[in-house]
Amino acid sequence: MGNPITLIKKGESLPFVFDRGGATIAGWVCTIKVAKYPDDTPAVDRVIVPTGEEWDGFLTPAETAALAATGLWRLLGVLTNASTGERESVPVRFNLAEAWA
Numbered sequence: 001m002g003n004p005i006t007l008i009k010k011g012e013s014l015p016f017v018f019d020r021g022g023a024t025i026a027g028w029v030c031t032i033k034v035a036k037y038p039d040d041t042p043a044v045d046r047v048i049v050p051t052g053e054e055w056d057g058f059l060t061p062a063e064t065a066a067l068a069a070t071g072l073w074r075l076l077g078v079l080t081n082a083s084t085g086e087r088e089s090v091p092v093r094f095n096l097a098e099a100w101a
Contacts, residue, residue: 005072005093005094005095006092006093006094006095007094007095007097008064008094008095008096008097009064009096009097009098009099010064010065010067010070010096010097010098011061011064011065012061012064013058013059013060013061013064014058014059014064014075014094015056015057015058016032016056016057016058016059016075016077016092017054017055017056018030018054018055018056018077018079018090019053019054019055020053020054020079020088022053025050025053025054025055027081027082027083028050028079028080028081028082029047029079029080029082030047030048030050030055030077030078030079030080031045031046031047031048031077031078031080032044032045032046032047032048032057032059032075032076032077032078033045033075033076033078034059034063034067034073034074034075034076035073035074035076036067036068036069036071036072036073036074037071037072037073037074037093038072040074041068043063043066043067043068043073044059044063044067055077055079059075064096067096069096070096070097070098071095071096072093072094072095072096073093073094073095073096074091074092074093074094075091075092075093075094076089076090076091076092077089077090077091077092
């Protein structure tokens, strides 16, 4: 079953957690990418540092306010193994609104 779609307003922070299901994160790097769904218009691209067994953090209020359009977006954690080049992708979908009715 997929993750439910998170609803946020522009200018709110969006917390996220990416993990590898108990597998080690040593030697892996996580880059977060945000893109409009379904056309993948890119908007945010930055590396995050792991904490413990997972990568966590949040899109900042400035980042969500700067997203050009409302509607469905995808926050993607792109996990890359620095030595082997192996990649995994962990998506989180969110619906961005100007304001709540």
